[in-house]
Amino acid sequence: MCEWESRIMLEVTSVENEEGNHHEVETSNLNRGELTPTSTGAKRKVDIQKELCEYRQAMMTSMSSNLVETVSIDYEDFNESFLTCGTCLLNGRKSGMYDGGEHLPKLLPCSHTVCLQCLDRIVATFARDTGQFRCPICRELITIPRGGVQALPPSFLVNQLLDLMARQRREIIPKCSIHQNQELLFCETCDTVFCTSCIGGSHVSPDDSSGGSVAGGVPGGSGTPTHTNNVDHTVIPFSIAIKRMSEILIYKANECRAKLNEANDIVKEEIHRLDHNADEAFEAINSQFQTVLDSIEKKRQEVLDNVKVTRDDKKKLLEDQQQIIQAEKSKVDADVQAMRQQVEVRNITKKISDLNCKLDTVSTLSEPRENSYMQYVLPDDYENILNTIIESLDALGKIKTSKTFPSLCRASMETAIAHLEMKAKVTTIDYNGVLQTQGGDPVTAEVVDSQGETLDLVLTDNSDGTYELRFTPQRAGTFCLKVLIFGRPIKDCPLFFDVSEHNPPVISFGSKGNKDKGFMQPCNVAVDSMNNVYVIDTGNSRIKRLSSTLDFQDHIHNSSLEGRSVTGICMGRNEESLMVINWRSKTVAEINMNTGETVSSFTHDNFVEPIDVALNNEGHVLVADNGFGSILVFDVSGELLHTIGSKGSGKGQFKDISAVCVSATGEIVVADSRIQVFSPEGKFLREIYSQGKNKGRYGGLACDSNGFLVATRTEKAKSFIQVFRFESGQLYSTISSDGCRMKRPTGIAVMGEDERHLVVVDIGNDCVRKYRYF
Structure with missing residues (x-):
């Protein structure tokens, strides 16, 4: 809400009403009906409508409003005060308005403006000999420049006002159709046009109105006074609102036109690219097919040349034979001619004998020595060959296009x-x-x-x-x-x-209990080639079989699982068996996963606390014994082959062994608070994550065929999964999740290489979870 004593900035607009031409100018410091003009030295007749002030007082009592007020001055007074030469007025001429011709405004050194016509007259009258004249307004002595009064500078301010008036759009002030002298007002808050006389000093807000229209044909109100809701309202003359809306309309139209021009340029550029791509396609097609046509023409020419060579060879032999015949014929004619003069019977008889012999020779010349046979023969599978050629032509290429938007x-x-x-x-x-x-x-x-x-x-x-x-x-x-x-x-x-950074589980299965979905201290897991999951449910003395999506399938029971002490598991020597180890009975057993029967089992005197089991590439059984402090390697029958490592904290030694596994290339991987890698023969090779020594403990290990090593680890109050690059030992990522924290992850296994997933057993949460790890 603004106070009526506050300053109101007025907008410049040109209006024309029934009473005559008026012009609104911007003024400042308008304080409740008191107008202080911003310019001096000019007479200005200011006519502020009394109805507007009365309406303002009425609005103060009926509603909270921000009234944007305008002031009107006489249009002719404005032209007379600012755009008409004062000297012309003094001389009684009404046609002295500045223009670009004889009334060109000239600025005098004293800062007053006089038209060129008046200056010419003053100079002709008072300054013929002196070269000086006095300003007709302030009487200051002015020296005529060398070029005459024409050389005086133009009055830029007056020219700017002339340009402004030339550009100014003449508008008609909208009036009420009933109250002809009442200007319509517009409430920007309510988006309502109204007449104060029609509605009695108030207008209807869209939230309060129940329909109807303002009297006098003004939409958005009713004929009776209605109180509006308690909000601030901004009220301006409707003519100003129309001007603002027109300016917004023009701005939006220009913005839309600019967007359309941009769109036109984009489409035009696309047409150019289309023509360019079509030209390239034409060139490519012509080049490709010209190559084919050249090959066909070359083959055609080869066949034609073969015909010509064959013809020429045959023709040469036949022509040679013709020459021999002609030569023999010439000889016969010569002999006959010579014999006509002979009278010796003996000579004639001898010549006849020679001709008889020649007849025998001529008979051999009567058969052509070369035949005339020549024919273009099509192959037996000509149609297939032709179809193949046509198909090959189809395979030469085609036009690829798209309707994608x-x-x-x-x-x-x-x-x-x-x-x-x-x-x-x-x-x-x-x-x-x-x-x-x-x-x-x-x-x-x-x-x-x-x-x-x-x-x-x-x-x-x-x-x-x-x-x-x-x-x-x-x-x-x-x-x-x-x-x-x-x-x-x-x-x-x-x-x-x-x-x-957080990697939540894809699937989680299980809770504490002994039902199908229940676990009691699950501690290890294995995965077969079909990505079925086998979880040791230690507290329930069973193995739970799950699908690759961790759906429950069945339970596997065996006597070697009794005692709630099985901690290690791995896949057996074939796809139908599992290898488990029981630390209490100190027994390694191979179980048929389909029948639950024991395939084989063995124990050994060196077993102290066997906790994990694995098979190497040769089918040997690797047993991690935490009490013995080594990895024991057995053959199929259970005979101890050798041991790897010993108790201690150095390289190649173990302190609290937790897991053992075998890499895809046969290396043996063992974990305690760090990870150590040994050759298949048991020779120490390297350490992985040596900085974790004595800071935590690993719970499970697994290697995949993609060169990754995954391990579960617990440090103080946090647990997570580490993913390493096996060859370099570089830590690739750490799997943890704020929304699904691990309490005590132990066993871990990887699925097939296409799965890119691992499963981990969390003994603290009595569940098994599936994670994506690369």
Whole structure:
């Protein structure tokens, strides 16, 4: 709410009403009907409407309003005061308004403005000889410049006012249709046009009105006074509101026009690219088919040349034979001619004998020495060959196009977790919103982390209108995915997403109890080639079999599981058996997982506290004995082959052994508070995570075929899973989750390489959980 004594800034607008031309000018310091003009030296007739003041007082009593007030001055007075030459007025001329011709405004050194016509007249009258004249307003002596009064500078202020008046739009003040002299007002708060005389000093708020219209044809009110709700209202003359709305309309229209121009440029550029791509396609097609045509023409020419060579060879032999015939014919003719003059009977008889002999020779020349046979023969499988050629032509290439509309295409992805390969799916859609069923679009993608580094990304075309993006963020933070099709961004691109360090379990199964879903101190786990999960339910003396999705299947019972003391498990020598170890009975047993029967078992005098078991690549049984402080290696029959390590804290020694496993390449991996790697023969090779020595303890180990080593670890009050690069020993990631904390993870096993998952037994939570680990 503003006080009536506050200053009100007035807007400049041009209006024309029935009584004559008026012009509104901006003034300041208008205090409750008192106007202080901002300019001096000019007469200004200010006419503030009394009805406006009365209305203002009425609004103060009926509602809280912010009234934006305007003041009107006479249009002719404004022109006379600011835009008309004062000297012309003094001389009684009414046509002395400044213009760009003979009444050009000139600025005198004394800062007054006089039109050029008046200056010419003054100079002609008073300054013929002196070269000086006095200002007709302040009487200051003015020296005529060398170029005459024409050289005086123009009055920039007057010219600016002239330009302003030329640009100013003449508007009509809207009046009430009933009260002809009452200007309509507009409440910006209620979006209502009203006449104060019609509604009796108030107007209806949209929240209070129950329908009807303001008298006088003004929408948005009723004919009776109605109190509005208790909010601040901003009321301005309707003419000002129309001007503001017009300006907003023009601004929005210009903004829309700019957007349309931009859209037109984009479409025009796309047309240029289309023409360019079509030209390239024309060139590629012509080049490709020209190559084929050249090959065909070359083959055709080879066949034609073969015909010509064959013909020429045959023809040469026949022509040679013709020459021999002609030569013999010439000889016969010469002999006959010579014999006509002979009268010696003996000579004639001899010549006849020679001709008889020649007849025998001629008979051999009568048969052509070369035949004329020549024919273009098609192969027997000509039709198949022709079809093959046609198919080959079809395989030469085709035009690939697409109806994909990038702005409607979308990308979706799962929750992003550091160190896990993420998959994003891009679905393509055409302009009509129809899903595309074919691939081949030129899709480009990029993933950038918060530090501006670009991640390695693999893009796969699924050939069904979808595309798969695979990448692995190595740290937590905010990442940006950019996907472009035809060089244009898809919907919601760029897509920002957060990568979390916490890796929650995919599935969790079990709780404390002895039912199908119950566990009592589960301590170890194994996984078969079908990704079925086998969990030692130690407290219930059984093995629980679960599916790869951790759905309950059945229980395996065996006498070697009695005593609530089985702690180690691994897959047996075939896909139908499990190997377990019982620390209380100090027995290693192989159990048929289908029947629950014992396949074989053995014990040994060196067993003190055997806690874990594994099989190496040769089928030998590895037993981790915490009490003996070594890894004992047995053959199939249970005969001890050798031991690995001894009690102690040095390299190759163990303190509180917790787990043993075998890598894909045969190395033996043993854990206590650190992880040590031995060769298949038992020779110490290296340490992994030596900095963890004496700071915590491992609970389980497992190696996969992808070069990863996973291990459960507990340090003081926190537990987690560590993932290492086995060859380098580098820590790849740590699996923990704030929303699903581990209490005491022990046994761990990995699933098949395509699964990329591990299962871990949490004895503290009496459950088994499945995690994604790379």
